[in-house]
Amino acid sequence: MYSTFKRILIGKPRKSADIEGEKLGKLKALAVLSSDALSSVAYGTEQILLVLIAAGAAALWYSVPISMAVLGLLVILIISYRQTIFAYPSGGGAYIVAKDNLGRAPSLVAGGSLLVDYILTVAVSSSAGTDAITSAFPSLHEHRIAIALVMIIFLTIMNLRGVTESATVLAVPIYLFVVAIFVLIISGVFHYVVYGGGAAASHLEAAASNVSLFLVLKAFSSGCSALTGVEAVSNAIPNFRDPAPRNAAATLMMMGIILGSMFIGISLLAFWYGVRPSATETVISQIAATTFGRSTMYYLIQGATALILFLAANTAYSAFPLLAFMLAKDKFMPHMFMVRGDRLGYSNGIIFLSVMSAVLVIAFHGNTENLIPLYAVGVFIPFTLSQLGMMLRWLKHKPAGWTVKLAINTVGMLTTMSITLIFIFTKFSQVWVVFIFLPIVLYLFTQINRHYNNTAEQLRVNLDSELVIKGNTVIIPVAGLTKVVANTISYAKTISDQVVAVYVGFDDESIAKMERKWERWNPGIRLVTIKSSYRSIIGPLRKFIDTVQWKKGKEDHITVVIPQFVTKHWWENILHNQTSLLIRAYLINYKDVIVTTVPFHLNK
Known part of the structure; x- marks a missing residue:
């Protein structure tokens, strides 16, 4: 049942040889890897206005020069990351650049920041997409989470199905959004020229005296949230078709031109129309309503905006698994992130990303404004480290x-470092959590790395040493005389001549009865009976194993072979004691004891 359901959701498994078919061309890669950056058009201008409105409507004029600065x-960043692509064609972005040029600690800061950023990307995108829907349909506001x-x-299901399949499906709404925004900008400019806009421009003189530095x-710094996602292309170069670096660079340039044009266009329209930020309606919704009214075109733009905000998360689904793979390869994350799934994607990374982002959405109640500052800081730290690493290179x-x-790269480093500091000083109340969470992530990285190094040291074989063959003493815990026990004894005799059965009884009568039956049956191995005054099985069994180990020393392996019957239907397991599972769970962590289970399958 599970297998059938899985096949329906993600499709049939693919061969490892099909990996080349999962590579992306420029147009599909632009859709998959640029969705995060392009989607920021929907909230970048709004974040600027949300800050400026605190000084009054007149201050909104400053949104224009601020937007120009963000465009610069x-x-x-586009030029800087284009250089990174050709310098590090294997991908990895800021993590690899920092690792190669700055050392272990900065690389882990970059890698950890990006991982957190990608989790926030999914949370912010899904929350922002919900805001777009509730702007058009306010009655859905209560159901935003x-x-x-x-x-x-x-998105999780789509990405588990594979990169190319998700790119094919998701490219349509992403390009629909780009077309819709350009239609909105062109129509908005025409509407402004013909009919005029709001009164924002008339407040120029007042704005100059009312706004502090x-x-x-x-x-x-809030407007710079529109630049998140720019680094994704340099992180995911292995996803491109050959020549991968050239295709990645071309995709990055296309993304920059489209993003810059849309962002500055929306910012100008917002100023010309005198748009003010609202808790119930987005900036794009207000611009579209002014330009087209509540017409079909308005709802088309809102629908496309909602889709792109949702699908912006797909950038994280492409970049997070690759970065997690690289960190796992360097032994800073669990090795499960290196495993490809049935559809050749890094499924564990995809699932982990989804779970963590869902937790954030629930924790922040789907509030985009609370998530965006964390989101932006998470990406500007790697921006700065990447630029510094390239300078040293x-x-x-x-x-x-x-x-x-x-x-x-020097200009890029100084700029991104300044923005990071501005974020920290101006929005510390919203980003302080980074200074707690990021050290925890770095601590986890170092502990994981220490574990893998210690494990490798202890498991490493000296090829010049001679293999020592030990004997094997087999202990079989038995609860009675059954075919399950008979099957287990038969198996145990094939692996050792030293086999002993152990019966733990709770009273003298049950022990005497077991000894009489055993003597009559005579399976060819000795039975040891132990009385448990406290009705415990594991305690007496452990003491017996300790006694055997003390007598044998290091001369023999100690193997505990556990008899277990398997019911025909899964639900029938509930009707039976799970003593064998408890024994196995306890002994598996017991030093120098080998634990194995011999199953006996019931037919009805």
């Missing part, structure tokens, strides 16, 4: 034209 930073969780489940910097290797490359 976008250009710097359930809507967000349903979308996370949908602190507020402008805070608004700028150019200084170390000095390839042709390295001075220009160094200058680009």
Whole structure:
């Protein structure tokens, strides 16, 4: 039943040889890896306005120069990450750059920040998509958490089906959003030229005297949330078809041009129309309503916006598993993140990402505004470390034209570092959690790495040493004389000549009865009976094993062979004692004891 349900959800397993078929071309990669960055158009301008409105409507004029500054930073980041793509064609982005140039600690900070950022990406995207839906249908506002969780489940299933399949399905709504926004911008500009807009421009003089530098910097840092997701292309270069670096660079440039054009267009329209941030209606909803009214086109734009906000999470589903794979390969995350699933994707990474993001959505009650500052800080820390790492790389290797490359990354590093500091100082009340959560993540990385190193050290075989063959003493816990016990004794005799059965009784009568039956049956092995005054089976059995170990020392292995019958139907297990499972669970952690189970299957 489970297997059938799994096949329906994610499809038939694929051969390892089909991995090349999972590579992406530029257009599909643009849809999958740029959805996060492109979706930020839906809330980037709004985040600027939310800060400026604190100084009054007149202050909204500053949204235009702030948006221009954000656009300038976008250009710097696109050029910088294009250099990273060609310098590190194996992917990994900030983590690999920091690892190669800055060392272990900075690389773990970059990797940990990005992992947290991708989890926040899914949470923010699903929450923001829900906001777009509830703007058009206010009656659904009370169900925003359930809507967000349903979308996370949908994206999880799509990505478990494979990269190419999810790209094919998800590319349509993403390109629909791009077309819809450009239609909105062009129509909005035409509407403004013909009919005029709001009164925002008339407040220029008042705005200049009412807004502090602190507020402008805070608004700028909020607007920089529109740049999250820019790094995803450099992280996921292995997902591209050959020549992967060239295709990745072209995709990055296309993303930058589209993102920059849409962001500045929405910011200008918001200013021209005098749009003010609202708790119940998004900025894009207000612009579309002013331009088209509550017409079919309005609902088409809202629908496309909701879709892109939901699907922005797909960038994280592409990048998180790859980054988790690289960290697991370096022994900083569990090795399960290195395993490919039935459809050749890193399924464990996908599922882990979904679970953690769902927890965040529930914890923050689907409130996008509370999540975005954490989201932005999580990505600007790796931005800064990546730029610094590239600076050191150019200084170390000095390839042709390295001075220009160094200058680009220097400007990028200083800018992203400044924005990170602005975020911390202006929104500390919202981002302080990063300073607790990130050290915990780094601590987990180091503990996992220590465990793997210790395990490797203890398991490593000296190829020059001679293998020592030990004997084997087999102990069989028995509860009575049954075919299950007979089957287990038959097996035990094939692995050792030293086999002993142990019966733990609770009173003298049951012990005497067992001894008489055993003597009559005579299976060819000795029976040891133990009386348990406290009705415990595991305690007396453990003491007996200790006695055997003390007598044998290190000369023999001690193997506990547990008889167990398996019912025909799973629910029938509830009707029986699970003593064998308890014994196995306890002894599996018992030092120098081998535990094995011999199943006996019931036919009816």
